[in-house]
Amino acid sequence: MNQPAALPGAPGAPTSPAARRRARAVLGLTLAVGVGLPGLLFGLIVALTPLRTVVPAGWSEGQVFLLHAVGLAVLAVVLVTFGAVVSGITVWWEMRVFARMSSRVGYNRVGAGGFLQWVADAVKLLLKEDLVPADADAVLFRAAPYFVIVGFALTFVVLPFGESLVAADLNVGVLYVLSVTALVVVGILIAGWSSNSKWSLFGGMRSAAQVISYEIPAGLAAMVPVLMAGTLSMQDMIRAQGAWPWEWNVFTNPFALVAFVVFFIAQLAEGNRTPFDLPEAESELVAGYLSEYSSFRFAIYFLVEFGNLWVMSAIAVTLFLGGWQVPFVGPEVYAAARGAPGSIPGAGWWGLQVLSMVVFVVKTLAVLNLIVWIRWTLPRIRVDQMMSLCWKYLVPFAFACFVGTLFWQLLVTAAPWAARATGYALTAGFLVTAFFFLRLTLRNVSAAGDRVDLTNW
């Protein structure tokens, strides 16, 4: 009989030396961050850059077609992988943040700071048995996760990661996003119905009611930046905004500020995030529409749920927060770095692309953190309150903003300084609010007799 390795900490087991532990952690993090992330980002950049811009002049039709075909395949793989990795990292980050908020350490065993925990979780889920309940509608039950992941992956097509880093800059970008995200609901509804479980059915029904209701305020609020930019294309909407906060949609127009809040809340609801996580309310519906799922199918739902955080944040950043705009880098800088059309752009241009992407990612992460933070602070609302919030509060506000923006645009056309002044005023207001908030936070720490201590992060 083989002696199994002694459990750590069990009587007699050697406590692992700190040095070895550190080395292992460093290795894990290096592998993950050092190889994985840059690789992915690089792949993303290459794949997302519209191939047209890099095709050298003089290539034959066939060659260009082949290049496009290969490029699209790479693009698809990279985007879906990016979605999965981002969702995994989001899980890790969310759990770390949540742990701190509840005075715990959180993930800390797999990789440095538990960074690779999501990989371990994914592997574990993949190794589990794929169960289909006996009385479930097997075909629909198996099909539902694909609806969900397709709806999720398709949004990446129009997400503008950088100045030229977008898979396809559709001229109906916003409408496209609103429509493909609706596919997720179809998947959830199918999952809820086909599981043949009452909990799942409850979850599916709640989800359908919720997402369809909140599409309306979300759509109305999204129309505000559309009106301001005069276009539906995601890239053009970003180009219509500036790099500095006082040039963002959210601050140049008071109605847009309200619209942003409405849009943000509606997005929380569409993404089934607390306080709108009714479809999978753990303490009520066990796991809602997910109750009967296991293994890979379950993993897909989770991938989508957390990946959606990224999508939600990215869309909010695009519409309201200036997207990838880098300060001091205007369109003429890009054009200059690009060089002559038909030639492969130089290193400067690529550098600018990376820079714009970094700006976009940072903003997106900030919004993502806000969502995470809200989730671990707020309780869940009830299904009737969810409805009344939507129809009594969000829809009127969104509509008022929509109408208000119409007049605002008239005003701004007449007096362009109004937008600029509002931008300064609202930005200042935001900073003051943030200052008071941080002061309150620090006072909370001292009021509890504690002190700020970040050593154990």
Place this chain on the structure above:
Amino acid sequence: MTEQEVHERLSARFGDEVGPLGEPKADPFCLVRAARIADVCRFAKEDPALAMDLLEDLTAVDAPKRNVIEVVYHLFSYRHRHAIVLKVEADRAAPRVPTVEGVWRAATWFEREVYDLFGVEFSGHGDLRRILLPDDWIGHPLRKDYQEAGGYRGIDNVRENPLVELRRLDERARALRQPEATVAPLAPAPAPATPAPGEKA
């Protein structure tokens, strides 16, 4: 009011049907004729001087020596902060007591529990089902003569006692050490002696 005063008031209304207040050391109680318990309770609750608005506890005690099951009512008044303990005796063979569910709703569950664990029938109870034990349980466990079946639906609840088994092993080892003792050859250890499902009552 003290217990004596409460008891006097009850006796004044019901006469002999409310027995004398006992004199045990800790808590005195008085015996009530089973058929009148619901009336006595209703009076105790509705009489403004008594106002026993809380049925604090309703339980039973099995007394096989006297061949009765005593049903015990602990009443309390929030308004007057006084209490009284009433008891009713029921025949062990077919215990039957009128329900007080109509007086206090709390009695619904208390009586269900007494029915479950003692088998006392509360006549007039609206929902007299077992509450703690499964519906198909046999017997009423808090009766003194209850014999445990040793399992439920083939699920054994007996674990080998290592203290006894080790002693047996010791004795056997000692017997083996003494050459004159003859020891029966050991059969290979069989599976734990769990009776087949269904054999349990």
Place this chain on the structure above:
Amino acid sequence: MAQNVRAYAAAVGTTVRSIWHGMSVTLSHLLRRPVTVQYPDRTPLPVRDTLPARYRGFLEVDPAICTGCQACERACPINCIAITLEKDPANPKQRLVTQFDIDEAKCMYCGLCVEPCPTGSIQHTREFEASSADLRTLTFRWAEKPFPVYKVAKDATYYPRAPLGSILRPMLEARRWDARGPEFLPPEPPKVTPDAPPRAPGAAGAAAPSRAAAGKEHKP
């Protein structure tokens, strides 16, 4: 109407204000130190050594000062202690403890056995890490070798007890978590009394002798 508008605005206001406070509380916790104790391997001391002295862990018996009074056996509400006393064949005046078994798998660590012990021989230690793959290995045999009972000197105020844990700890360290316990003997056939007809084993009321000996042996 004005009332309604005011209520509507107040609802929005209180919501924002309460969320403002709640979120600042959660954010402030991001800045504080977590309280998690990373048992078992990332604690500055082994957790065993951080436990208070009164901690009720595994029982330990010091045979050197056991008087064989069986007070602990009587005090145990669940009969998880078994003590057998015999006369020493070599010295009839000396009594031997030939069995002192504690079924730690059944023990509920209530500490009632410790209280009546006249010499403090039986004590709770701070050991608690002894998970095992076989329940039988959790029966600790304190009289593996029969030991003579301890004679308490008159007006003794001190008993030479081995340091707490010094006997149990080597026993735990010697154990492997997946060790198997001893094979028990097959159950004895039920005794058939001449005047009662044999009943099916396991039927209600027909407790097998071993079960009768086992006393209250019902899993919760």
Place this chain on the structure above:
Amino acid sequence: MERLILRRLQADGEEMILNFGPQHPSTHGVINFMVETDGEVIRKAIPDVGYLHRSIEKIGEQVGYPGFMPFTDRIDYVAAMFPNEGYAIAVERLLQVEVPPRAQWLRAISCELCRIASHLISVGTMAMDIGAFTPMLHGVRERETVNDLMEALCGSRLTYNYHRIGGVAFDLPEGWRDRTLRFLDHFDRFLVEFDRLISFNEVFVKRLAGVAIIPAPLAVDYGLSGPNLRGSGVDFDLRRDMPYAAYPHFRFQIPVGKGFVGTVGDAFDRFYVRCLEMAESSKIVRQALESLPDGEYMAKVPRRIKPEPGEAMSRVESARGEMAYYVVSDGTEKAARVRVRTGSFTAMGIVDAISPGLMVADLVALIASLDVVAPEIDR
């Protein structure tokens, strides 16, 4: 019953039977509710208890008087001091033993700390059931400190077995008093923070205000007790109104539901009464630690406890309402009957009456606000 419901179901075909439990995240143990719903609205929720029945009352007849004490821990393992105390008082009344003052004080201290620990779980899980996870973990964090104190006091974190017939098992350990006072200082601040984190969060308030209202007469009729009863506006607390142990010596308030944000007797009142009670318990522990008398912590009790025939009832204000022990002695070393009346049992009985018309999410709030603990229902 199932058949009955099914027949009704077939009649109109609009309702659904939902088996809410026995393994459900918010049933706080193993309880089953047969919920008849019409969409999200509950027509009726019928509690089905007994999954955790361990026949503790029967065990009480089979082990001796002192030996039953550890079993009482298991009656309510979230707040095990109260069953300890209740049983000890009942047997002391049978034996007519006078408990020394120091033991009375130690009982009050341990019980009030235990009440804090229990209410922390209660309000924390309530927030969790409503969907906020963080407050629950904050509650558990504070509870851990209480557990550490208990561990230092009596050697165990959960099943204390601290009280004895005639007193308590141990005196205070060294340094315990200061540790406890430090904790209480911290704890009072924690309560303020907790209120800001969750109690008055508008989403939370909206989920609980006016939900599952239990009017005072109904609460009394169903025998509700403790915070559930006080949440309905009935100003009654055994510690003040039927004093036992050392409570007459302390000054404290009895928080009563006033309809803090909605109607008297709603789920929020029951929740907030517990929050306020924690602050009062903290006060009591401070006073008790300051006025702790010297002397014995254990009365002279015969080694073989053999009360004369008779019966005694003890009523203790447990964290989950009134806990009453009814002990009948027949003159032997084993009780003839040990009956435990618990707050959760009566609280569970009212679900039937309150649930119609609630939503599924409100049922969760109702169960959480009643603070039932399954082992205490089933015993």
